[in-house]
Amino acid sequence: MTGAPSAARGPWLLLACSLALAACGYLLLDGGQRTPSSDVAAGSAPHSQLPAQPPSQNTLAPQPSVSSTPPQPAPTPPPRGEGRAADLQIQQLLEKAWPADLPAAQERQLRKKGALLLYADATGVGRDRFPDIFSRRPAQQVAPAFSRFRIQAAIARQDKDAKTSGRAVVHLVWAAADRGGTYTDGRISDLYFHRPKGGAPWTALPLNP
Incomplete structure (x- = not known):
């Protein structure tokens, strides 16, 4: 009679131990298999979602903007055949390429x-105004028969290549039709003048042969 209770308590004790071990195992298993979503829900964000370190004071300060003006392309003359519409542009190109260095009146x-x-x-008309120039030409030389003559642009500057002072060069861009009737614009000529000291008027120098 006295051994019966001990034998009855044996299975219950084993069952209680088994349940206790199962509960411990469940707790251990649940604690080791928590997912990232459960961590976020619990307030602990995964390492990959942590905010980055705050920027340094140098990066927070406004950086000076470096604005470099791109080099401007060199001005190009208008295409030939534009007619009088291109004259003003050619004049502006000449003035920009060679800044003025003479008094405006001169x-x-x-x-x-x-x-x-x-x-x-170019036309043979008005040569009597320049006897010192055209009287030196051979008499048998025939003047070029250009027609429809037009000055497109002109500037006058000091002749800095001259060995002596008091010289100037006139850059001219002009248009005309030759003897065959072919009209061409954008022709270029340089004419040279000399001015003696003392305020004498400018006189033309001999033309290139």
């Missing part, structure tokens, strides 16, 4: 004389 005088001299040389 430049106007030189430009006028240069245009008259070029017209006389």
